[in-house]
Amino acid sequence: MARNKRIVVGITGASGSLYGYSLVRALHQLGVETHLIVTEMGEKVLQFECGVGMETVKQYAEVHSNKNLFASVASGSFLTDGMVVVPCSMNTLGAMANGVGDTLLSRSASVMLKEKRQLIVVPREAPFHLIHLQNMTRLAEAGACIMPASPGFYHKPKEIWELINFMSGRILDMLGIDHELLQRWGEKA
Template sequence: MTQTTSTTAPQQSRRVTLAMTGASGAPYGLRLLECLLAQQVEVHFMISKAALMVLATETEFALPDKTAPMARKLREQFGASEEQLKVYGREDWMAPVASGSGAPSAMVICPCSTGTLSAIATGASNNLIERAADVALKERRQLIVVPRETPLSSIHLQNMLTLSRAGVTVMPASPGYYHKPQSVSDMVDFMVARVLDHLGLEQTLVPRWGE
């Protein structure tokens, strides 16, 4: 993972909520965070308890469980300021993402566990990640989920269909191979590039088809 340093103020017009939950695929979420910060996007970040464990298992980048030290480590890693990267705990109900009057206009859950899919599809809102997704749905804002599971049960598929019908972009972590990836990082970048495309952000991670 390459450290990226921010040198200019974040784009106040571009604010994205990014959540990581407990599916395999933590490198996707970490790389997406890096790319968003590199583009000076203001990021509101949350991570589930299960995702912390997956992150420590799948990468060399472990995060502390407490919000304040987690925020410090992420800002140091990516050269982000407090204004650009905001980190919230699982029950921080006063966070802007918990309300339609304060939440960013776009949210990405990457990776998204099937448990989180189920909670969002049923409106559970048992923690801040689920509540933030519920806000995105009720406010008709952009919500992208990146599930990573196989095989998929009928329950998983039904939940994805429910979310798709509600306007959610369901983007399974299924990297393509037509760009001839040479490493795992190349495959991670493929999915991150697709998410950036849907957020309307420039990306040079992967050449577009036909280029």
């Protein structure tokens, strides 16, 4: 029996929580079953940068506590179509790159890698030092897609939402989910 797409989203404490919030809302609007894990700092940054609390986010996804290693998304037998960590802090990136599974977010990322499912990591840091780059390389070698939060400008954005939707659209493209969030190169609006 076919099922709808099921995506796990992780939001960490890196700046750029608007990317994660936008993606969760887009997945909801597209009818994708979404499971959300937000770190403690992720909640604080989401509130600080977006003015959005967890009560608002809960209307768009099933929210799992980052401390709950018994959650469905902690197991490979829970079928998912991929996971996106957006924004991804360097702390979380380091834990994922080194196989540390002491939180639900890092455990779920490890599940994606071991089950050969798509793991998209959207780091939001600048500049990168050598350890950041080595951790990204380790994740890429393990099968993750590293997609820095670097929106394009060829669509001539006039508002911040156009930049945010560009990144959300590119992430949805990687997940194989049809959408109309961005203007594609060579196509008329």
